[in-house]
Amino acid sequence: MDKIEVRVRNAPSPTGLLHIGGIRTFLYNFxxxxxxxxxxxxxxxxxxxxxxxxxxxxxxxQSLHELGINTDEGPYWDNGLKSRGDKGPxxxxxxxxxxxxxxxxxxxxxxxxYCFCTKERLVQLRQEQQVNKLPPKYDKFCLKFSEAExxxxxxxxxxxxxxxNVHPDHLIEFIDLVYGPIKISSxxxxxxxxxxxxxxxxxxxxxxxxxxxMEITHVIRSNEWIPSTPKHILLYQxxxxxxxxxxxxxxxxxxxxxxxxxxxxxxVSVQDFLEKGYLPEALINFLAFQGWNPKTEQEIFxxxxxxxxxxLDKVNRSGAIFDLDKLDWFNSxxxxxxxxxxxxxxxxxxxxxxxxxxxxxxxxFIEKILELERGRLRKLSEIGERVEYFxxxxxxxxxxxxxxxxxKQTIIKNLESLQTFxxxxxxxxxxxxxxxxxxxxxxxxxxxxxxxxxxxLRVALTGLEASPGPYEIMxxxxxxxxxxxxxxxxxxxxxxxxxx
RNA sequence: GGCCCUAUCGUCUAACGGUUAGGACAUAGCGUUCUCAACGCUAGAAUCCGGGUUCGAUUCCCGGUGGGGUCACCA
Numbered sequence: 001m002d003k004i005e006v007r008v009r010n011a012p013s014p015t016g017l018l019h020i021g022g023i024r025t026f027l028y029n030f031x032x033x034x035x036x037x038x039x040x041x042x043x044x045x046x047x048x049x050x051x052x053x054x055x056x057x058x059x060x061x062q063s064l065h066e067l068g069i070n071t072d073e074g075p076y077w078d079n080g081l082k083s084r085g086d087k088g089p090x091x092x093x094x095x096x097x098x099x100x101x102x103x104x105x106x107x108x109x110x111x112x113x114y115c116f117c118t119k120e121r122l123v124q125l126r127q128e129q130q131v132n133k134l135p136p137k138y139d140k141f142c143l144k145f146s147e148a149e150x151x152x153x154x155x156x157x158x159x160x161x162x163x164x165n166v167h168p169d170h171l172i173e174f175i176d177l178v179y180g181p182i183k184i185s186s187x188x189x190x191x192x193x194x195x196x197x198x199x200x201x202x203x204x205x206x207x208x209x210x211x212x213x214m215e216i217t218h219v220i221r222s223n224e225w226i227p228s229t230p231k232h233i234l235l236y237q238x239x240x241x242x243x244x245x246x247x248x249x250x251x252x253x254x255x256x257x258x259x260x261x262x263x264x265x266x267x268v269s270v271q272d273f274l275e276k277g278y279l280p281e282a283l284i285n286f287l288a289f290q291g292w293n294p295k296t297e298q299e300i301f302x303x304x305x306x307x308x309x310x311x312l313d314k315v316n317r318s319g320a321i322f323d324l325d326k327l328d329w330f331n332s333x334x335x336x337x338x339x340x341x342x343x344x345x346x347x348x349x350x351x352x353x354x355x356x357x358x359x360x361x362x363x364x365f366i367e368k369i370l371e372l373e374r375g376r377l378r379k380l381s382e383i384g385e386r387v388e389y390f391x392x393x394x395x396x397x398x399x400x401x402x403x404x405x406x407x408k409q410t411i412i413k414n415l416e417s418l419q420t421f422x423x424x425x426x427x428x429x430x431x432x433x434x435x436x437x438x439x440x441x442x443x444x445x446x447x448x449x450x451x452x453x454x455x456x457l458r459v460a461l462t463g464l465e466a467s468p469g470p471y472e473i474m475x476x477x478x479x480x481x482x483x484x485x486x487x488x489x490x491x492x493x494x495x496x497x498x499x500x
Numbered sequence: 501g502g503c504c505c506u507a508u509c510g511u512c513u514a515a516c517g518g519u520u521a522g523g524a525c526a527u528a529g530c531g532u533u534c535u536c537a538a539c540g541c542u543a544g545a546a547u548c549c550g551g552g553u554u555c556g557a558u559u560c561c562c563g564g565u566g567g568g569g570u571c572a573c574c575a
Contacts, residue, residue: 013575196573203575227570323511326525376537454534466536
């Protein structure tokens with residue numbers, strides 16, 4: 001028995017930046033396609049000409065590319081916007097004649113009818129219904145016109161739309177792969193506009209026609225579409241087409257509002273997250289867990305592993321709150337796993353932004369520094385200010401140099417003898433382990449207290465309350481030709497400042 | 501408001517009628533430690549409410565309540 005090839009799609013509107021909640025839907029479609037050796041298609045639904053935002057098509061395609069969600073058909077990014085696939089065009093505004101043809105077919109089948117109602121009448125109708133506490137629905141007013149009347153009105157150039165003719169009092173049922181059986185009365189379904197007066201289709205006509213023509217087998221989309229699924233089913237039935245399998249996904253909610261994550265909430269676009277230093281791998285891993293989980297205790301999954309374990313029957317039905325804390329955790333996990341060269345490459349933009357001219361330093365120096373910070377980073381964007389002290393002499397808060405309740409004099413004295421000790425230590429011995437053992441010997445022989453030496457030393461090197469340890473920092477500096485001098489200079493400067 | 505969906509720690513979630521209700525994030529404490537991070541240990545923290553069904557309900561059914569969604573010539 002031949003299995004029908006799985007074909008799924010995502011169909012965003014180019015009305016702005018691709019946003020993070022929406023990505024989860026893309027991800028699940030992609031994972032489902034890959035898991036089933038199917039095809040993953042991107043289609044652009046630009047039938048609302050008023051809401052178009054220039055550049056959003058590029059943003060969508062580019063964002064998907066950066067996240068590693070690769071499409072098989074439709075527009076894609078490869079050093080520029082390209083397109084592929086033999087069931088195109090994949091941009092709805094280029095398919096207008098197709099929709100007209102199918103709208104005509106519905107007209108011929110009496111499944112749809114012309115409507116000449118003005119906006120004013122529709123608004124008034126809705127108001128009346130509201131006052132009378134009736135559900136707001138079109139009242140089929142224009143259904144009464146004879147064919148001759150309709151022809152005359154069209155000939156007169158009256159503005160018109162085409163509406164779906166929904167018959168009352170029957171039940172529309174479908175089985176959702178996530179939500180199970182769903183029943184909705186046709187009385188709840190409005191005589192939806194299918195073709196607008198500007199000749200463009202509405203979403204409902206376009207999505208059904210295209211999903212059929214593009215041989216989509218599974219419609220996987222966010223659950224806010226459940227209420228309009230009956231309209232689509234009615235259309236499939238009117239055309240006599242086979243229904244796809246419907247799969248609705250639970251919503252992703254905002255932590256602050258508890259409502260659907262929306263574009264109005266600030267930085268929610270993929271681009272924003274990438275710019276803040278979230279790794280695509282972390283974003284994908286986190287998003288995969290918003291509404292799905294593998295039923296095991298493993299939490300870290302690469303895209304490849306996700307493909308292997310993903311299945312729609314493990315998708316939840318209840319909404320998930322988007323929690324940045326958890327995302328941050330995933331991100332720090334992925335930062336730790338990065339190869340050092342890759343960490344360098346990915347941190348570079350942030351280092352440049354802080355004004356650090358990495359080109360002026362040995363690669364080994366930068367790499368050692370990044371190695372020190374990688375375990376402390378939640379987001380790559382933090383890297384700049386965290387490592388600035390390596391490139392710029394720190395300024396000191398005298399109070400900070402003092403370890404707990406130690407006497408100021410003691411600290412000064414320790415910094416001074418530390419200076420002499422480091423001076424006498426050969427530059428080639430400025431290696432982490434040697435530094436540690438030599439410094440310990442020094443502390444012991446001078447009968448000093450560890451904290452009273454290491455704390456001021458570390459602060460002298462960094463100017464910071466929190467940082468990696470002094471041995472590691474000195475080890476990194478030792479890579480520079482004047483590393484030892486820089487270290488000693490900082491120690492002496494710190495002592496000076498305390499002395500004042 | 502009508503209709504639809506939904507309900508386990510603060511958050512993501514596990515437990516397909518019988519568990520001391522498990523894990524992770526976050527939080528707190530302790531240990532390690534010059535600080536931070538990491539790591540280890542520990543703690544607190546949940547089955548919305550009310551009815552059924554059943555020997556037994558987090559789990560199945562009904563009702564309520566809460567939350568979300570949707571009712572456009574937007575998608």
